[in-house]
Amino acid sequence: YKLSVVELSETNEADIRDMFIRLNINNVSLNKQELRNATYTGDFITLCRDLAEMHENWYAEQRIFAANHFKRMRDIEFTSELISSMKYGILDRKANLDEYYKTNENMQNNDISTLRNDFNRVIKTIKNIFDEEELKSTIFKKMTSFYSLFMAIHGLYKDGSKINEDLYNDLLQELIEISLNANSSTEIESMRNYYDSCVQGGDSRTKRAFRDDLLKEVIIRFTNKLDSNRNFSETQKQLLWHRTRGHKCGICTLKIDSYSEMEVDHIERHRDGGLTSISNGRITHSSCNRSRG
Secondary structure (H helix, E strand, O other): OOOOOOOOOOOOHHHHHHHHHHHHOOOOOOOHHHHHHHHOOOHHHHHHHHHHHHOHHHHHHOOOOOHHHHHOOHHHHHHHHHHHHHHHOOOOOOOOHHHHHHHOOOOOHHHHHHHHHHHHHHHHHHHHHOOOOOHHHOHHHOHHHHHHHHHHHHHHHHOOOOEOHHHHHHHHHHHHHHHHHOOOOOOOHHHHHHHHHHHOOOOOHHHHHHHHHHHHHHHHHHEOOHHHOOOOOHHHHHHHHHHOHHHEOOOOOOEOOOHHHEEEEEOOOHHHOOOOOHHHEEEEEHHHHHHOO
16 A cells, blocks of 8 residues: 655654544544644744744734634644745745745745844734724734735835824725725625635635735825825725715715716815825815816
């Protein structure tokens, strides 16, 4: 008979007994990450373990991972996906993580330090945007959306953008709008596409790249590059149209007959420092908007 053999290194008797019990009594096979944990050593897996452990309590509080996920090392696997994506770009979840583990067993100290610092910077930013109770009540607690939010922020930081700390609450409101409207029954096309990208092959590189582009478009408006974003995005226009009761103009208060006849106006003028954000936007008739000057 041909037998599949996995050589385990640097493990102790307690771990061996635990694996023996699970394999032979409960009939629970080791998952891929548990096999990686037993197979690989070195810098990459150490970094992923350390970061997963560092943020374990927060992950649990925000319900990103359930108790069983921690037991089966899903948090470490997910951290590995994030670290690999930071290093190599957005990846398909089916990408061969084993290859990244193998290739990066020996890393330069400055590479390890940069990845660690950048990872913690993004997590800190997400914590600052969402207060203690907010994240777990949104779509972003799901791993598909959390991955995309994490990578969008990381990508903007990598490109030299910096999120304005004074605008965290305004950004939060935009992300909450996405969370509220990203569902199967929404009339907002971009939000329906976002929802579909999460539930249908949500971890493919194509779907992840779609969500990354959409979230970057939202987040960049709250960075040091916001001045170049005077025009509201199509997603923002659709969100404002559907959330405005009776489709009433924000200037004259009369009904706007159709979406095509609508313009979106800055409540606080852009030239006076007003944000191009949902919280600072209102739907108007084209004529009313232009009469404002």
